Amino acid sequence: MSNIKEECGVFGIWDGPESVNKTYLGLFSLQHRGQESAGIASTTGEEINGFTGMGTVGRVFRPTRDVLPRLTRNCKGAIGHVRYSTSGSSSIHNAQPQIAEYSQGSIAIAHNGNLTNASLLRDEYEAYGSIFKSTNDTETIIHLLAKPTHVIKPDPIAHVLGHLQGAFCVLMMFTDRIEAARDPYGIRPLSIGKTKSGRYCVASESCAFEAIEAEFVRDVEPGEIVSIDENGISSRRFAEKKPELAQCIFENVYFARQNSKIFGENVYISRKKMGRQLAKEHPAEADVVIPIPDSGTAAAIGFSHESSIPFEMGFVRSHYVGRSFIAPSDELRKQAIKLKLAIVREVVDGKRVVVVDDSIVRGNTTKGKIQSLRENGAKEVHIRICCPPVKFPCFYGVDFPTKDELIANKMNIEELRGFLGADSLGYISLEGMVGCMDQPAKSFCTACWDGNYKVPTYSQGGKYSMERYQRNLFEDLEIENE
Numbered sequence: 325m326s327n328i329k330e331e332c333g334v335f336g337i338w339d340g341p342e343s344v345n346k347t348y349l350g351l352f353s354l355q356h357r358g359q360e361s362a363g364i365a366s367t368t369g370e371e372i373n374g375f376t377g378m379g380t381v382g383r384v385f386r387p388t389r390d391v392l393p394r395l396t397r398n399c400k401g402a403i404g405h406v407r408y409s410t411s412g413s414s415s416i417h418n419a420q421p422q423i424a425e426y427s428q429g430s431i432a433i434a435h436n437g438n439l440t441n442a443s444l445l446r447d448e449y450e451a452y453g454s455i456f457k458s459t460n461d462t463e464t465i466i467h468l469l470a471k472p473t474h475v476i477k478p479d480p481i482a483h484v485l486g487h488l489q490g491a492f493c494v495l496m497m498f499t500d501r502i503e504a505a506r507d508p509y510g511i512r513p514l515s516i517g518k519t520k521s522g523r524y525c526v527a528s529e530s531c532a533f534e535a536i537e538a539e540f541v542r543d544v545e546p547g548e549i550v551s552i553d554e555n556g557i558s559s560r561r562f563a564e565k566k567p568e569l570a571q572c573i574f575e576n577v578y579f580a581r582q583n584s585k586i587f588g589e590n591v592y593i594s595r596k597k598m599g600r601q602l603a604k605e606h607p608a609e610a611d612v613v614i615p616i617p618d619s620g621t622a623a624a625i626g627f628s629h630e631s632s633i634p635f636e637m638g639f640v641r642s643h644y645v646g647r648s649f650i651a652p653s654d655e656l657r658k659q660a661i662k663l664k665l666a667i668v669r670e671v672v673d674g675k676r677v678v679v680v681d682d683s684i685v686r687g688n689t690t691k692g693k694i695q696s697l698r699e700n701g702a703k704e705v706h707i708r709i710c711c712p713p714v715k716f717p718c719f720y721g722v723d724f725p726t727k728d729e730l731i732a733n734k735m736n737i738e739e740l741r742g743f744l745g746a747d748s749l750g751y752i753s754l755e756g757m758v759g760c761m762d763q764p765a766k767s768f769c770t771a772c773w774d775g776n777y778k779v780p781t782y783s784q785g786g787k788y789s790m791e792r793y794q795r796n797l798f799e800d801l802e803i804e805n806e
């Protein structure tokens with residue numbers, strides 16, 4: 325498995341008793357963004373109920389648990405979350421949506437992204453006696469909302485959002501509405517959809533709308549708060565949109581599903597364009613182009629179109645192994661790569677093969693598979709990668725490892741080619757990759773490739789920076805066994 329960890333996914337809808345089932349379906353289609361825990365919270369208009377569990381959506385909400393019907397009773401609206409931990413351990417106490425009671429009533433909160441000042445804020449609140457029940461960044465938002473000097477502000481939510489730094493697409497559900505907000509840099513995606521009956525929903529990716537037969541309306545603007553309730557939708561700002569956005573282009577390269585529209589562009593199309601660009605920058609003399617599925621597939625099609633080298637599926641992917649990078653340890657990641665990708669000998673035997681993938685992070689996937697291609701008779705192996713070498717950590721909600729673990733920091737491209745056992749290795753250029761997007765380069769974050777962190781990073785204490793007094797020693801077991 326890869327060492328990249330998935331993003332979280334959020335979904336919210338105000339559609340009466342239908343809301344819970346639609347949230348379940350929405351989360352199902354966002355499953356690729358996080359498989360550690362899942363949860364749904366619903367409101368009756370008077371109270372908020374919720375359920376979270378470790379594992380995938382289907383597992384947490386398995387029919388024998390009878391949770392969905394119970395959450396549906398008198399339901400007016402619902403929000404949901406799928407998590408891959410980037411702040412705090414992978415434990416049930418960090419699963420979302422998190423529900424709390426405070427002086428203004430009940431709140432449920434679901435968050436995608438990473439707050440870079442959460443640790444600082446937590447220090448401040450703990451110094452005044454606040455007790456946190458989780459060890460993630462998200463709970464900090466609830467404490468900010470509950471602060472007596474904040475509840476009396478004309479718009480407490482806008483005020484509190486103004487205190488947050490880093491990446492946040494956050495859904496806050498109160499008994500009478502959902503408030504959805506996106507950080508002023510627009511780091512993570514968040515879109516608005518509309519059901520056939522005219523009810524509104526929000527989701528991390530537009531692929532969730534397809535699952536409930538809703539149509540894509542537009543993205544939530546960076547710095548915008550969208551309110552969804554019985555009367556429909558309304559919008560206000562908590563901050564101006566930054567003139568230079570920092571939309572995570574890694575969403576387009578790797579995270580998002582290919583039928584989603586991310587930052588205004590279809591993911592499949594942008595990946596295919598990147599594949600074409602890659603073929604222009606690093607052509608190869610070969611007989612066949614094969615992708616490392618799933619995320620390398622669209623880029624490989626683009627490479628094949630541009631180079632006129634036939635496209636084949638030389639690897640088949642087991643759909644009974646989840647997206648590989650979610651495994652909690654390197655050993656399990658490597659094991660999962662073995663189980664996940666098998667080679668079709670008939671495609672590669674005696675051939676000069678171009679292998680296209682979206683990224684190399686630790687090199688587990690590429691290293692593991694090149695050797696097997698040789699064993700299956702490939703005459704030559706040319707690796708082509710659809711993003712530049714990943715050299716810098718991400719502090720905005722992608723759990724990239726530390727700098728030292730990134731293979732591109734351990735060796736140069738020629739050394740890496742030798743290490744991987746390839747005949748040639750070519751990465752798309754940063755300009756080439758960004759140039760495939762419709763929006764100008766300055767709209768995107770590219771920090772993990774060029775170290776240009778446009779958004780302040782403050783606390784860099786890592787994933788466990790708020791787990792000061794206790795660590796969940798059974799994190800791995802919890803993921804596996806719940």
Ligand SMILES: O=P(O)(O)OC[C@H]1O[C@H](OP(=O)(O)OP(=O)(O)O)[C@H](O)[C@@H]1O
Pocket residue numbers: 325326327328578616617618619620647648649650681682683684685686687688689690
């Ligand atoms: O260099 P590494 O550390 O191995 O990480 C990079 C690999 O991991 C990801 O795939 P993954 O299997 O996680 O997801 P996918 O099934 O969506 O392609 C990515 O697409 C690369 O193949």
Ligand SMILES: NC(=O)CC[C@H](N)C(=O)O
Pocket residue numbers: 330331332333407408409410411412418435436437438439460461462721722
């Ligand atoms: N990847 C994410 O967006 C995770 C959200 C939040 N930072 C958490 O760790 O729970």
Ligand code: SF4
Pocket residue numbers: 511571572573574575717718719720721722769770771772773
């Ligand atoms: S550092 Fe990389 S992964 Fe993180 S937000 Fe920026 S582009 Fe995305």
Ligand SMILES: [Mg+2]
Pocket residue numbers: 616617618619620681682
């Ligand atoms: Mg992949």
